[in-house]
Amino acid sequence: MADLTRLTAAQTAEAIASGETSAVDVAQAHLDRIDAIDEKVHAFLHVDTEGALAAARAVDAKRAKGEELGPLAGVPLALKDIFTTEGVPTTVGSKILDGWIPPYDATLTRRLKEAGVVILGKTNMDEFAMGSSTENSAFGPTGNPWDLTRIPGGSGGGSSAALASFQAPLAIGTDTGGSIRQPAAVTGTVGVKPTYGAVSRYGMVAFSSSLDQGGPCARTVLDAALLHEAIAGHDPLDSTSVDAPVPAVVEAARNGDVRGLRVGVVKEFGGEGYQDGVMTRFHESVELLRELGAEIVEVSCPSFTYALAAYYLIAPSECSSNLARFDAMRYGLRVGDDGTHSAEEVTALTREAGFGAEVKRRIMLGTYALSSGYYDAYYGSAQKVRTLITRDFERAFGDVDVLVSPTTPTTAFPIGERADDPMAMYLADLCTIPSNLAGNAAMSLPCGLAPEDGLPVGLQIIAPALADDRLYRVGAAVESAFTARWGHPLLEEAPTL
Numbered sequence: 001m002a003d004l005t006r007l008t009a010a011q012t013a014e015a016i017a018s019g020e021t022s023a024v025d026v027a028q029a030h031l032d033r034i035d036a037i038d039e040k041v042h043a044f045l046h047v048d049t050e051g052a053l054a055a056a057r058a059v060d061a062k063r064a065k066g067e068e069l070g071p072l073a074g075v076p077l078a079l080k081d082i083f084t085t086e087g088v089p090t091t092v093g094s095k096i097l098d099g100w101i102p103p104y105d106a107t108l109t110r111r112l113k114e115a116g117v118v119i120l121g122k123t124n125m126d127e128f129a130m131g132s133s134t135e136n137s138a139f140g141p142t143g144n145p146w147d148l149t150r151i152p153g154g155s156g157g158g159s160s161a162a163l164a165s166f167q168a169p170l171a172i173g174t175d176t177g178g179s180i181r182q183p184a185a186v187t188g189t190v191g192v193k194p195t196y197g198a199v200s201r202y203g204m205v206a207f208s209s210s211l212d213q214g215g216p217c218a219r220t221v222l223d224a225a226l227l228h229e230a231i232a233g234h235d236p237l238d239s240t241s242v243d244a245p246v247p248a249v250v251e252a253a254r255n256g257d258v259r260g261l262r263v264g265v266v267k268e269f270g271g272e273g274y275q276d277g278v279m280t281r282f283h284e285s286v287e288l289l290r291e292l293g294a295e296i297v298e299v300s301c302p303s304f305t306y307a308l309a310a311y312y313l314i315a316p317s318e319c320s321s322n323l324a325r326f327d328a329m330r331y332g333l334r335v336g337d338d339g340t341h342s343a344e345e346v347t348a349l350t351r352e353a354g355f356g357a358e359v360k361r362r363i364m365l366g367t368y369a370l371s372s373g374y375y376d377a378y379y380g381s382a383q384k385v386r387t388l389i390t391r392d393f394e395r396a397f398g399d400v401d402v403l404v405s406p407t408t409p410t411t412a413f414p415i416g417e418r419a420d421d422p423m424a425m426y427l428a429d430l431c432t433i434p435s436n437l438a439g440n441a442a443m444s445l446p447c448g449l450a451p452e453d454g455l456p457v458g459l460q461i462i463a464p465a466l467a468d469d470r471l472y473r474v475g476a477a478v479e480s481a482f483t484a485r486w487g488h489p490l491l492e493e494a495p496t497l
Contacts, residue, residue, distance in 0.1 A: 003029075004021065004025065004026050004029035005030055005033045005169075006166060008169060008218075008219060008220050008223050009075045009169040009223035009227070010222055010223055012074070012075050012169055013069075013075050016073065016075075017063065022056075022074075023056035023059035023063075023074030024053060024057055026056065026075070026118075027053055027056040027074075027076055027118050027120070030076045030120055030167060031047070031049055031052065031120065033166060034167045037165060038167060040143065041143050041162075041165050041167070042124060042140060042141070042143060043123055043142055043152075043157075043158045043159075043161040043162040043165065043167055044078070044122065044123055044124065045081050045089075045091060045121075045123065045124050045137075045139055046081070046091075047121035048085075048088050048119065048121045051087075051088065051119065052076070052118050052119060052121070055116075055118045056074060058116075059073050059074040059116045059118070062116070070116050071115075071229075072117050072170070072226055073115065074118060075116075075117055075170055076117075076118045076119075076168050076169060076170070077112060077117050077120065077168055077169075077227075078120055078158070078159050078162035078163070078168040078170070078171040078172070079109070079119050079120075079123065080122070080123050080125055080156050080158065080172050080173050080174060081122035081123055081124070081125055082125060082129060082204055083108055083109050083172065083204050083205075083214070084109065084203040084204075085105060085109050085119070086109075087102075088101070088121075088122065089122065090102050090122065091138075091139070092125070092205045093124060093128065093129075093137040093139065093155075094127045094128055094138050094355065094356070095138045095355075095356075096326050096333045096350070096354030096355060097205075097332045098138070098332075098333065100331055100332050104203065106200075107202040107203055107237060107238065108172065108200060108204065108231050111231050115230040120167075120168055123162055123171065124139060124140075124141075124142045124157065125155045125157065125158055126179075127356045127358065127359050128205070128207050128323065129155040129156075129176055129179055129207045129212070130207065130319070131358055131425070132151075132153065132154040132178070132182060132425050132426070132429055133152075133153065133418070133428070134152055135151065135154070135416070135419055136154070136155075136358045136359075138356055141157075141415055142157045142161045143161065143415070144157075144164070144187060144412045144455075145161055145164040146164065146187065146412065150412040150413060150414050151186065151412050151414075152164070152183055152187055152412070153179075153184070153185065153187060153412070155174070155176075155179040156173035156174065156180055156183045157183050159217050160173070160183035160184055160217060161187060163189045163218065163219055164188060169218070169219060170218050171216075172214060172216065172217065172227075172231070173214070173215060173216075173217045174204060174207075174212055174215070175191075175214075175215055175432075176207050176208050177311055177429045178193075178408075178428075178429040178431075178432025178433060178436070180192065180215050180217060181407050181432050181442060181443070182407060182432055183217075184217060184407070184444040184458055185406075185408045185444045185456065185457065186411060186455070186458070187412075187456060188446045188449075189217060189218065189219055189446070190220060190224045190443070190445045190446070190475070191215070191224075192216050192217075192224050192228060193213055193432075193442045193443070194213060194214075194228060195440060195441045195465045195466050195468055196210075196213050196240070196242075196439035196440075197213075197240050197241050198441075198466075199213060199214045199231050199232050200241050201214065201238050201241075202237040202241075206318075207318070207319050207322065208318040208319055211314070215228070216228045216231065220479065221253050221256070221445060221472055221479045222253045222254065222476065224253070224443075224472070224475075225252065226250055229246060229249055233246050244466055247466065247469035248469050249471075249472045250472075252472035253472040253475070253476045254476070256472070256473050256474070256478075258292045258293055258294040258473070258474055258477045258478075259293030259294070260293065261295070261402065261473075262294070262295045262297055262399065263286075263297065263401065263402055263474070264298070264299035264402070264404070265286060265403075266300075266301055266403050266404070266405045267298055268300065268301055268305060269405035269406060269430075270405075270406070273409050275410040275450060275452075277452045277453065277457065278409065278450055279406065280450070280451065281448045281450065282404075282406045282447065282457070282459065284447070285404070285459045285478060285482075286404065288481055288485075289404070289477075297399065297400050299396045301389070301392035301393070301396055301434070302392065303385065303388040303391070304434050306389075307385075307434045307437055308426060308433055309382070309385070310382040310383075310389070310437060311429075311433045312365070313366075313369050313379055313381075314382050314383065314386065315362070316362040316366030316369065317366040317369045318366065319362050319363060319366055320363045320367040320370065321366070321370075326350075326351065327350070328349075328350035328351075329343070329346075329347070332354070333350050333354045334346065335349040336349035336350070358422075361422070386438075389434050389438055390437070390439075392434075393434070393438045393462075401463075401470060402461055402462060402463050402471070402474055403461070403463075404460065404461055404474075405431050405460045406431055406458065406459070407432065407444040407457075407460040408429075408430075408431060409427065409431065411450045411455035412455050431460055439465055440464055440467075441463045441465065441466075441468040442460060442471070443460070443472075443475050444460050444461075445459055446479075446488070447459040447478070448486060461475055
């Protein structure tokens with residue numbers, strides 16, 4: 001049959017279930033692809049060849065016995081290196097956890113295994129998920145398969161690059177300020193930030209606990225929905241887990257229709273700082289939605305203007321608290337423990353050697369914002385802005401069913417271009433951050449290539465909390481119409497590595 005690495009996840013699962021191919025053959029094809037090209041892309045930090053083939057053999061054994069297979073059984077997946085995996089290294093892209101082998105699985109990891117998904121390995125990421133380019137990884141940057149001299153987004157650039165280079169049909173990311181959606185936008189893939197609490201955070205190394213959210217990454221909307229359904233659901237091990245039914249995301253992805261839907265275009269997401277080609281493709285997508293029967297309404301959310309500033313007080317504050325656990329006493333790196341240093345000195349030496357520059361920057365910012373005399377002025381004020389942003393969303397969703405915007409202001413920028421300019425780097429998440437602050441659901445899907453550089457552009461769809469199915473309903477309609485008219489940008493136009 002056709003190249004197994006070019007099939008969608010849905011096609012792969014169907015081929016395995018029907019006996020047209022085996023799970024082992026599918027896994028081996030992807031492992032061979034990784035072996036052939038990942039030296040150039042650097043999407044993976046660890047490839048679990050033995051574990052992947054063992055999982056694939058288990059799927060084939062179930063099929064041979066006539067047992068029913070799940071909708072993703074035997075489908076390979078690239079897992080962001082922020083989720084614990086029993087017996088497999090989890091580094092979070094940091095030297096401070098280099099070589100750490102977790103003794104347990106994250107809830108998300110366990111659910112993937114129960115679904116028969118074949119985990120190929122762990123993907124590269126900005127250290128502790130702090131970044132928008134995957135340049136902050138302690139193990140070196142990842143390249144964008146469209147142009148290896150450009151960034152694949154961040155912090156989940158390894159996962160998005162694995163998809164775009166056909167090293168895996170599915171991937172997992174995490175989204176604190178846009179780290180699923182922004183990589184999806186710049187690599188021409190689909191990325192979804194579910195409603196906060198819809199996917200368990202148990203076993204996910206924490207960056208900013210009130211913002212972090214794991215979610216699905218794929219090459220098509222349907223594949224993302226199938227993965228979403230596999231990993232979502234209440235988890236008593238996670239105190240922030242939402243005890244509510246998983247929305248019918250797969251049904252919505254199979255029956256995308258926007259007729260009669262009110263779609264809001266966010267006034268604040270556009271103008272100065274937005275690349276012309278990005279706005280061209282966005283406006284084409286809005287017109288496509290109109291042609292498909294949606295009613296287009298301009299919506300103003302004035303508090304979104306302050307989202308970036310609020311985020312960069314709240315997220316560093318929470319990170320300064322969460323990362324205090326890396327003290328050289330319990331797990332991970334330990335420096336200076338030679339009998340001549342106190343426990344405090346060992347902790348300081350370990351943190352100096354183990355944390356990268358961006359992590360240190362955010363810890364210091366957060367510690368300062370939480371310090372006596374500054375808490376109310378900085379952190380407290382940021383939380384008030386967060387409330388205003390949530391209210392803007394509530395008012396908007398009183399008038400429309402979903403909101404749309406560009407996912408990112410620009411296409412993928414060259415590696416190194418913003419490395420010495422943190423503010424320019426932070427602006428990559430301008431459109432994605434408000435959804436994290438409010439906790440609602442959002443998706444990025446491809447909407448073509450920017451005419452000036454031929455690189456992918458992402459369309460962002462935002463839905464109310466617990467209305468994740470609306471993302472897939474709209475996304476599937478846009479994807480189907482877009483592909484029929486212009487072709488799928490990744491599946492038909494991506495360069496060959």
